[in-house]
Amino acid sequence: MREILDQLVSWNHENITYAVATVVQTFGSAPLGPGTSMAVSEHGVVVGSISGGCIEAAVVDIAHDVISNGQASYQRFGVSNDDAFAVGLTCGGTIEVIVSPHTPALAQMLDKVQQSVATQAPVALATTLDSTNATHLLFDDVLHGSTGDTDLDRAIEIRMAGMLDVGSSGIAECSAGDHCQSAVRLFVSSFAPPPRMIVFGAIDFARAVIQVGKLMGYFVTLCDARPVFATRARFPEADEIVVDWPHRYLQSQQLDGRSALCVLTHDEKFDVPLLERALQLEVGYVGAMGSRRTCRSRERELRRLGLGDTELDRLHAPIGLDIGGRTPAETAISIAAEIITAREGRPGNPLRDSQSPIHARIPEAMPAAARHV
Secondary structure (H helix, E strand, O other), X not given: OHHHHHHHHHHHHOOOOEEEEEEEEEEOOOOOOOOOEEEEEOXXXXXXXXOOOOOHHHHHHHHHHHHHHOOOEEEEEOOOOHHHHHHOOOOOOEEEEEEXXXXXXXXXXXXXXXXXXXXXXXXXXXXXXXXXXXXXXXXXXXXXXXXXXXXXXXXXXXXXXXXXXXXXXXXXXXXXXXXXXXXXEEEEEEEOOOOEEEEEOOOHHHHHHHHHHHHOOOEXXXXXXXXXXXXXXXXXXXXXXEEOOHHHHHHOOOOOOOOEEEEOXXXXXXXXXXXXXXXXXXXXXXXXXXXXXXXXXXXXXXXHOOOOHHHHOOEEOOOOOOOOOOOHHHHHHHHHHHHHXXXXXXXXXXXXXXXXXXXXXXXXXXXXXXXXX
């Protein structure tokens, strides 16, 4: 929804009625994931996409019905559905979509979401997947919007907070204790700040990694202890440039499972204290540049400092996938590819050699690093 948020708020201020279609669940090779949204105004204006073109025409028709009757509509499109073939869903996947009408409550909450996104404050929006189509907003650890059941509201608040902490969006089922009759199923859209990528080492390769990191949606920081190299002139694309010892800077940061750390210094006086700390953090990716000889020497030193197989197995070194990259740009692409495979739990093999769904995630994969709703 992030991509169409400004348009929705604009329509709210212009008193234009609309319906929002949101992907709430996918199976198989559905092209776009949960949280992807499109909207249709009362005048027929369409913004966003939920399937890359497969089912948009059908959803537009449904949206006009929702605008007319004010009732939410839950739809499922799949390869076993004749209607899916008719509208073009031939990718082999299944998509579940909730089409929600514009309401005054939703309009107020979207204003708050827009303000929060602008200031990078975390906020979550939830819509119940039932006939009530009620909306809830979690902002500053306070839940706005009530079910009328205090215990159920508390359960919703806890679940939304947990999903917001890791920046995930998806279906959540909440109930008031053991009272199944009070259960509610809702879709939570998390608007978390961008995930962090920290690039350590102000070398030529770093600029290419920063550029690719920005394309992936990261907030990218460059850190180097040498002020003559860590300059805005050399790294104009970086969101932030920090002159500090890498391990000391890392110690001061609050990171999460979406964060990626790229160690490009390949100098043990920087690498070893930095990696000793990095490999004990619950971040999504830690990679370190260096020759195989350098990597072996670095590993021996880390073991001497007390790190074991559990920590060292998390280290991607030499950094990147083996695609034969030589230039800074090619090396950055190999690093980006490895970050994605680590995030998604995929092997990184050619798609032609695999029979598994193209867009499916392996359940054991780490939290998504650059996926924003």
